[in-house]
Amino acid sequence: xxxxxxxxxxxxxxxxxxxxxxxxxxNNKMVWHDxxxxxxxxxxxxxxxxxxxxxxxxxxxxxxxxIMQSVINFAKSGGLVMGxxxxxxxxxxxxxxxxxLLRNKYLEFICKNVFVKIDNKDNxxxxxxxxxxxEFHIAHNEGNYFCTKDQLKEIEDNNQVAIYxxxxxxxxxxxFNPNGSIKNIxxxxxxxxxxxxxxxxxxxxxxxxxxxxxxSLFFKNLINNIK
Amino acid sequence: xxxxxxxxxxxxxxxxxxxxxxxxxDGMGFKDVNEVRQGxxxxxxxxxxxxxxxxxxxxxxxxxxxxxxxIENYKIIETQ
Numbered sequence: 001x002x003x004x005x006x007x008x009x010x011x012x013x014x015x016x017x018x019x020x021x022x023x024x025x026x027n028n029k030m031v032w033h034d035x036x037x038x039x040x041x042x043x044x045x046x047x048x049x050x051x052x053x054x055x056x057x058x059x060x061x062x063x064x065x066x067i068m069q070s071v072i073n074f075a076k077s078g079g080l081v082m083g084x085x086x087x088x089x090x091x092x093x094x095x096x097x098x099x100x101l102l103r104n105k106y107l108e109f110i111c112k113n114v115f116v117k118i119d120n121k122d123n124x125x126x127x128x129x130x131x132x133x134x135e136f137h138i139a140h141n142e143g144n145y146f147c148t149k150d151q152l153k154e155i156e157d158n159n160q161v162a163i164y165x166x167x168x169x170x171x172x173x174x175x176f177n178p179n180g181s182i183k184n185i186x187x188x189x190x191x192x193x194x195x196x197x198x199x200x201x202x203x204x205x206x207x208x209x210x211x212x213x214x215x216s217l218f219f220k221n222l223i224n225n226i227k
Numbered sequence: 228x229x230x231x232x233x234x235x236x237x238x239x240x241x242x243x244x245x246x247x248x249x250x251x252x253d254g255m256g257f258k259d260v261n262e263v264r265q266g267x268x269x270x271x272x273x274x275x276x277x278x279x280x281x282x283x284x285x286x287x288x289x290x291x292x293x294x295x296x297x298i299e300n301y302k303i304i305e306t307q
Contacts, residue, residue, distance in 0.1 A: 056292070056293070060292065064292060093295070100295055100297045100298050102240070102241065102243075102298065103243050103244065104243070105243055106243070107243050107244065107247060144241075146240065146241075146297075146298060147297065148297065151297075180241070180243075
């Protein structure tokens with residue numbers, strides 16, 4: 001299985017995700033944002049970080065960079081594209097997934113482990129996954145998901161919410177919402193479910209010596225689903 | 228020709244920065260504030276001397292990059 005990670009100026013989780021993808025069997029290539037064409041692959045990942053210094057709006061400059069046209073075409077032809085953290089911010093700026101990510105409600109940079117609940121397993125990312133509640137890491141300043149009322153209705157009608165912030169037992173209440181995100185949304189899909197954007201970093205949970213292995217479950221399951 | 232545009236947050240969108248600025252003003256003794264909303268201001272010098280055309284170019288920029296229309300509105304405020 002082949003994957004591609006795009007490196008933008010200011011990306012800083014690109015090598016982490018590269019390590020994670022390799023660990024679970026992907027043959028991964030790193031591609032520079034200024035390249036024109038994606039290599040042939042099964043999965044494209046937009047990594048976390050601070051692309052273009054978060055200038056203008058987080059992800060807005062990266063969304064217009066040269067490689068993104070190729071990524072957009074890949075996504076529109078059904079290819080799997082996953083954006084993590086800044087990658088999620090880039091995805092919303094391209095319009096591949098609806099909504100935007102605003103500044104965290106309490107204006108704090110949040111860096112901690114959180115629990116998220118998988119809402120929908122009818123997609124290539126979470127199909128067959130055994131657990132419902134995962135412990136992932138978040139580290140962001142702009143993760144407060146927002147969309148219009150009409151968009152929210154459409155997202156819910158199409159089962160596009162991928163994960164919600166929740167308690168260890170899976171309760172999706174406001175108390176467990178770290179950043180003010182609408183309806184505790186931590187990640188969403190496009191309509192077709194081949195594009196996934198999420199704030200949590202599964203690549204930071206792939207080794208017991210880091211802080212957990214729920215990310216390992218995610219990546220193992222993902223590669224099995226793609227095979 | 229210089230075209231100025233302002234980008235403002237839409238009414239229903241939470242503006243935590245504006246809120247904090249409001250609190251700071253309040254702490255400084257400015258007690259007459261109802262609300263503060265923070266926005267962005269752009270001054271763009273375009274290679275076009277026809278005001279209408281110059282404005283159109285900047286509007287196009289606002290639609291495609293400078294504003295995110297899910298949460299923001301833009302307004303061209305001046306051409307000179």
